Amino acid sequence: MESAAMSQIGLAGLAVMGQNLALNIAEKGFPISVYNRTTSKVDETLDRAHREGQLPLFGQYTPKDFVLSIKKPRSIIILVKAGAPVDQTIAALSAYMEPGDTIIDGGNEWYENTERRMVDASASGLLYLGMGVSGGEDGARHGPSLMPGGAHRAYLNIHHILEKVAAQVDDGPCVTYIGEGGSGNFVKMVHNGIEYGDMQLISEAYDVLKNAGGLGNEELAEIFGEWNRGELESFLIEITSDIFRVEDEETGNGHLVDKILDKTGMKGTGKWTVQQAAELSIAAPTIAASLDSRYMSGLKEEREEAAEIFKKEGLKEEINNVSAVDKKRLIDDVRQALYASKICSYAQGMNLLRAKSMEKGWGLNLGELARIWKGGCIIRAVFLDRIKQAYQRNPGLANLLVDPEFAREMVQRQAAWRRVVGLAIQKGISVPGMSASLQYFDTYRRGRLPANLVQAQRDYFGAHTYERIDRPGSYHTEWSKLARKARV
Numbered sequence: 001m002e003s004a005a006m007s008q009i010g011l012a013g014l015a016v017m018g019q020n021l022a023l024n025i026a027e028k029g030f031p032i033s034v035y036n037r038t039t040s041k042v043d044e045t046l047d048r049a050h051r052e053g054q055l056p057l058f059g060q061y062t063p064k065d066f067v068l069s070i071k072k073p074r075s076i077i078i079l080v081k082a083g084a085p086v087d088q089t090i091a092a093l094s095a096y097m098e099p100g101d102t103i104i105d106g107g108n109e110w111y112e113n114t115e116r117r118m119v120d121a122s123a124s125g126l127l128y129l130g131m132g133v134s135g136g137e138d139g140a141r142h143g144p145s146l147m148p149g150g151a152h153r154a155y156l157n158i159h160h161i162l163e164k165v166a167a168q169v170d171d172g173p174c175v176t177y178i179g180e181g182g183s184g185n186f187v188k189m190v191h192n193g194i195e196y197g198d199m200q201l202i203s204e205a206y207d208v209l210k211n212a213g214g215l216g217n218e219e220l221a222e223i224f225g226e227w228n229r230g231e232l233e234s235f236l237i238e239i240t241s242d243i244f245r246v247e248d249e250e251t252g253n254g255h256l257v258d259k260i261l262d263k264t265g266m267k268g269t270g271k272w273t274v275q276q277a278a279e280l281s282i283a284a285p286t287i288a289a290s291l292d293s294r295y296m297s298g299l300k301e302e303r304e305e306a307a308e309i310f311k312k313e314g315l316k317e318e319i320n321n322v323s324a325v326d327k328k329r330l331i332d333d334v335r336q337a338l339y340a341s342k343i344c345s346y347a348q349g350m351n352l353l354r355a356k357s358m359e360k361g362w363g364l365n366l367g368e369l370a371r372i373w374k375g376g377c378i379i380r381a382v383f384l385d386r387i388k389q390a391y392q393r394n395p396g397l398a399n400l401l402v403d404p405e406f407a408r409e410m411v412q413r414q415a416a417w418r419r420v421v422g423l424a425i426q427k428g429i430s431v432p433g434m435s436a437s438l439q440y441f442d443t444y445r446r447g448r449l450p451a452n453l454v455q456a457q458r459d460y461f462g463a464h465t466y467e468r469i470d471r472p473g474s475y476h477t478e479w480s481k482l483a484r485k486a487r488v
């Protein structure tokens, strides 16, 4: 059925993401060639294309046939495991590609790998895009958020396809040209860092409601469902509500969520985000706390042993003693604490993006990034529209928290936020994300911090000098001599 060079685009790598994205592209009316190293996945995809509406999708079984089946200038999306598989796939395909053709890596790739491959590709006249794809299986199939960065000419070749394939929201498709170099991968990485923060904060809200408020799964499903009709409306809140409703089919007894081992997995993008924040001297404590929590969740056996040791030493569990708690107020407080904590986390992510953009000269448009995250992706949320507006109002906004609208909201929510963190601390329920966000807010909003004392200490032992608040210049003091004099 397939004739030579009929496809408008190609996609190599037919695991979860590739298969679904290819079907999405075909469904939007763009004939597509597909290829996978293990060819049974080509057949699987063809079968789905047939079942899901005779979609214009053409299977190819060798790299050569695959490349030659695509119209020139060719655009080929690669969706294989990040790292060496991408290099191997590029090597296999580029042998048949020609100058002016484009490789688009849609994986969660480290941005510097993309920049290295861009240089290699340009030596053979090939163009290159690193394109973040978010939304998981369902997003890929029905409309993801797409973050393409790299050669602008390559973007122009396919933007009409990407705009149809991406999720659609009230102000357009969830795709935009991100910037040069590895900016698309970098933006996707920070998106994932924010996703880590969101998931951690939601899990802490659950922990407090369950263990300080005594809420059961049915009530939690209701509460999260209700929250999803207000300012917290988002994909993650919606799926959380669903999760609490699911029964355990394995045993037919109780809810599945209670049977899941409390060890969180990860694939590395959260760690990269925190590493980059440190490299760029950007405080991202909420995202860092979510990463640390995943590490500590992995110490299941150690944590169980520690619980026994502290119990023997007389530590009493304060949780499940819910008689003194005003449940209705707690629920409302947790909602406000979750919202305020999330805004701090987004502020951290946005500041990281801005710092990297300045370092690399990418010219990232933070308002536009918030816009393309409004649909399709895992962190899609109603308040992203307001984040978009905040950066549109003032592209030079120093921090999301000082946008007048968000500043007002933080002030309105801080009492509830402090009550939740205070209650959790008192009861020994760990809330590292919520407290990191609150500490971020409390540090950022204070005109004077105790950093003066740290400067004095640094100058005392290391002659690092300090500045004064009342006159210019840099100063050094013989602290020990003066202190000795003061003592006598």
Ligand code: NBP
Pocket (backbone or CB within 6 Å): 013, 014, 015, 016, 017, 018, 036, 037, 038, 041, 079, 080, 081, 082, 084, 085, 086, 088, 089, 106, 107, 108, 109, 133, 134, 135, 136, 137
């Ligand atoms: P995986 O990350 O699980 O990768 C599986 C694919 O990589 C298969 O097509 C496999 O081919 C191919 N592959 C491997 Br492994 N080694 C290869 C090699 N040496 N040469 C050629 N192909 C090779 O797939 P995925 O979950 O669909 O994710 C694809 C990318 O999208 C990843 O970068 C991932 O991080 C990213 N991503 C995933 C999600 C998600 O929800 N899963 C969301 C957003 C982004 P084979 O069939 O021959 O083994």
